[in-house]
Structure formats: C-alpha cells, structure tokens
Amino acid sequence: MAVKVDPNLCIGCGTCSTMCPKVFKIDEEGKSSVIDENGDTPENIKAAADACPTRAILIE
Numbered sequence: 001m002a003v004k005v006d007p008n009l010c011i012g013c014g015t016c017s018t019m020c021p022k023v024f025k026i027d028e029e030g031k032s033s034v035i036d037e038n039g040d041t042p043e044n045i046k047a048a049a050d051a052c053p054t055r056a057i058l059i060e
C-alpha cells in the first residue's frame with residue numbers, strides 16, 4: 001500500500017501523526033511526511049486519511 005501526503009493540501013494539523021505516529025511525522029516545514037507506510041495497519045492508516053481535514057493523505 002502506497003501512502004502519500006500532498007504538501008499543497010496539508011495544513012500541518014497533526015491529526016495523522018497523532019493517530020499513526022509510526023507512519024506520519026510533521027517535518028521541519030510544518031507538513032506531514034510519510035516516514036513508514038507500513039508502520040501501522042491499513043485500517044488505521046485509512047482512518048487517519050479519513051480524519052484529515054483537508055484530504056491531503058492519498059492511499060493507493
């Protein structure tokens with residue numbers, strides 16, 4: 001499963017990194033970046049994507 005964050009959409013709210021801290025990390029630019037797309041279950045990663053207020057998380 002490929003997980004990506006669109007930096008143009010991410011507002012750095014931290015929801016995804018709180019829900020899946022092994023998958024998402026807020027980088028030095030204040031945007032979420034994927035550190036390990038296998039760092040959590042697909043269900044939990046999908047839940048984080050659904051919780052993203054700007055729909056910036058793309059799962060393929």
Ligand code: SF4
Binds near residue numbers: 031056
């Ligand atoms: S939940 Fe969405 S907007 Fe918030 S930090 Fe994660 S990718 Fe960015």
